Amino acid sequence: MQPSSPMSCRIGSFDAAVHTDVVLAANDAEAADRLLLRGGGGTAFRPALNALTAPDLPNGLVALTDGLGCVPPAPPGFPVLWVLTPAGQPPAAWAQSVSLPAHRWGRRRSPPSPTPIRLRRQCS
Known part of the structure; x- marks a missing residue:
């Protein structure tokens, strides 16, 4: 039996390009x-x-x-979970999704969410 490797988590941030891509040890x-x-x-x-x-x-x-963004038409070679903002919509049906609950930050309250505009696009 081989020793298990230390756990790590890869964290990235992106919009139209990847800006952060680091691996953090547990x-x-x-x-x-x-x-x-x-x-x-x-x-x-x-x-x-x-x-x-x-x-x-x-x-x-x-x-x-x-959930607003350009998505590829086919899933990648690994499972994906969309964790959506309260008014967010899954950007692609090929992944699982969960929605974060609405949350009050301190005394400020978020304005009511408008009806989401569906801007999902398929990438070419």
Whole structure:
């Protein structure tokens, strides 16, 4: 029996391009505190999915998203879970999805969510 490898988590941030792609060891809390995530709209999922290529395919991908973005027509070679903002819609049916509950941050309340506009696009 081979010893198990230490657990790690690959963290990335992207919009139309990948901006952050780092691997954090399970015991590296300081690195997690220094992690800077970037993005800002114009989401395209293909660059992030393409960054996760063989031979080091992940066991799965958990994507935090509002669901608005360009998605490939076919799933990648690993499971994907969309974790959606409260008003978010799954960007592709080939993945599982869950929605985050609405949450009050301190005393500020979020404005009521408008009816979501469906802007899902297929990537060419």
